[in-house]
Amino acid sequence: MKNIVLVGFMGAGKSVVGKKLATLLKRKLVSTDVLIVEREKRPISDIFKDSGEPYFRAVEKETVAEVSKRTDLIIDCGGGVVLSRENLNNLKENGIVIYLKAGAEVILERVKHEKHRPLLNVPDPKAKINELLSIRQSYYEQAHHTIDTSTKTPEEVAREILKLLPHD
């Protein structure tokens, strides 16, 4: 069975929707961020701080290449995975890629009390969200399907994804 690959901005609901899907489909959930943290034995914020974003992206690329070879998974991807064409091609090889979309206001509301995302740990996170969203929009839109999560519960989003899967 093809992987179900969740892409989208930080706070779009990839992790929580991924968990719901894993339960509903009885499939294994893997997160590229969790795999990176395990591999590096340090949190994402330390990787960014001590080794820089390009290093993080290189580790992310290797992680995506490895996980893309597997099947039957739900894959929760870090928000910047789509920036590499190679990542997206690898993920599409064995997977259905779904873009979970949310507006800047909703994202800000969801992430504002969290401190573990180095890219948003800045004086004006709202401006940063808008800036990154405008850069990334066209990359996210290369997914096979898009679901707007702004006004939906994770359960509703997961059930919408189920409807997109091929039926036998």
Ligand code: S3P
């Ligand atoms: C990033 C998103 C994060 C994490 C890293 C970079 C991004 O993952 O990979 O902080 O570039 O958008 P989440 O989208 O799971 O927060």
